[in-house]
Amino acid sequence: MKTRRQRYSDSTKRALVDVAEKLFTDHGYSATSLDAIVAGADVTKGALYHHFSGKQAIFEAAFERIESRATASIGAATEGHDDPWEKARAGLRAFLEAVQEPGYRQVVISDGPSVLGHERFREQEERSTYAIVDEIVRSVLAGDEWGLDEEMLDTFTRIFFGAMSAAGGSVAVSDDPAAAAARVDAAIGFIMDGLRQLLHAEAGNGVTSRT
């Protein structure tokens, strides 16, 4: 049982992250002042600095929340598929949806790398959306018939993750997001068909030897 003081404290912290998430999403990191955040949460800077070590820390809290929402959304979409190729297509579509959310675009894609630094950004990424893409890629490409080692699988994940992030960004700024998403879906599908074709054609000789 939480004490009364703890409940108050939790709600204050949650209110701060709520406001921070909205302001960071709407105006970006640098254009959002701590004064605006504490004013929106109806507290003072003392409260903010009691719960967070600074501006970057409260940004990271908002970041993690947005990332985990996206991760959950994609994860839900990939469940219940037996065929890994179908699972991959479903995950792709969910990814394209998630990446269009304003918060994800502004906080994660745009401000994330520069605010958190590449290091921390990668860490955060790798235990959320990146992990799902990795799982999907492995479910499709792993196996003896491909002859891919760990590092090649990582490489493929990086490539697909980057491809889908960029594609998602282009979908988000498109005049007709639905049509753009359909095109991305078709293009990725085409690439995947190519890989599948290759699997049946040459049955796993020499991807790694191609360097």
Added chain:
Amino acid sequence: MKTRRQRYSDSTKRALVDVAEKLFTDHGYSATSLDAIVAGADVTKGALYHHFSGKQAIFEAAFERIESRATASIGAATEGHDDPWEKARAGLRAFLEAVQEPGYRQVVISDGPSVLGHERFREQEERSTYAIVDEIVRSVLAGDEWGLDEEMLDTFTRIFFGAMSAAGGSVAVSDDPAAAAARVDAAIGFIMDGLRQLLHAEAGNGVTSRT
């Protein structure tokens, strides 16, 4: 001793961008103060604000310079290839090289989107490195046998551009960049082989109808 002031205005501007490029590369956008820039260029803020409208403007000048260097480097590597597939491979390797440059990573990839905003960032991108990737993709995928319209070609360019940017980033942070680059090269080559295989197999029926 003559003061800087007695030299030409162009050289002052160039000196400012020189210092700005170095400081933005080494410390990032927000950790670089205008005072540090003008001190490094041996002028005052009056000079900086005479040549640039503000911090963002001088950042953009450095950004453009770095981008154009990368573009020139990749462009040079793709010349002199007759076979579009070979040209693509050469361009890919040059891209992976260019994207590892510290200035490109920090200024273009990390700070670029958040400082310039998505809009201006895309504009800048599309008339530099993105344009080259677009040209390469078109030289490979354009043609009646694929049945791809303009928008699908754009989509493929987006996907490949994102894939290669992400791949380049992973190469740059790798313990063994040479080996990582070789893996990326192999993976992209594998994907391209898949597409080529698909071209010969089904000869252009229905990529766009797959939605």
Added chain:
DNA sequence: TCTGTGACATACCGAAGGTACGTACCTCCA
């Protein structure tokens, strides 16, 4: 009931971006 500590509020500091204004030099033309 007393005391310690958690959960804030208040006041203040220094850095940094930006602005208003002053000034030396250069060019151009009568």
Added chain:
DNA sequence: TGGAGGTACGTACCTTCGGTATGTCACAGA
């Protein structure tokens, strides 16, 4: 050739904002 206007800066100052030091008060535990 000299004075008038504009260019290319320099100087002083303002404001905002992230961060800190310190005060205060309520609540929990003994």
